[in-house]
Amino acid sequence: MKYCTKCGTTRPTTEFSKAASKRDGLQAWCKACFTAANSEYGANWRAINAKKMAVYNAEYYAANADKINASAAKRRADNPEAERIYSHNKRAHKRKAGGKLSKDIAERLYALQRGKCACCKQPLGNDYHLDHIMPLALGGSNTDDNIQLLRSKCNLQKNKKHPIAFMKQRGFLL
Secondary structure (H helix, E strand, C coil), rough: CCCCCCCCCCCCCCHEEECCCCCCEHHHHHHHHHHHHHHHHHHHHHHHHHHHHHHHHHHHHHHHHHHHHHHHHHHHHHHHHHHHHHHHHHHHHHHCCCCCCCCHHHHHHHHHHCCCCCCCCECCCCCCCEEEECCCCHHCCHHHHHHHCCCCCHHHHCCCCCCCCCCCHHHCCC
């Protein structure tokens, strides 16, 4: 057991980081206090030095644009589902639609829909789309409960139509 000089509690030695310069070989603050202090310090430093960071980031990007773009392209190619979710969240944020999709929404919906299109009930295949049931353009939200999987053909036909109007157009509703 060791006493944390920051929070004043006695904790197991496993909750302290190693420090070779200390007599007992452990930091004076527990890991929780140390992490919180560094996090707060980093946030304050970034706020104070925002212009400095912007200049540094711009210079770094200019010097390493090819490397950064290649890395981003590889990440997108290796994680197409993550890229799909990212683009939906980014588009919704621009529209101020609210909400954020879960990273595993496509896999969960694929299982719930048993690999079939929510509109035409044909197999989804690999080129399915994440569709907002109530489109963002009509005030829909970017949340998991407003998403369904559609074949690309069905989603392109639906576009930003109201879901009831679209299904009536397809002959499913009277």
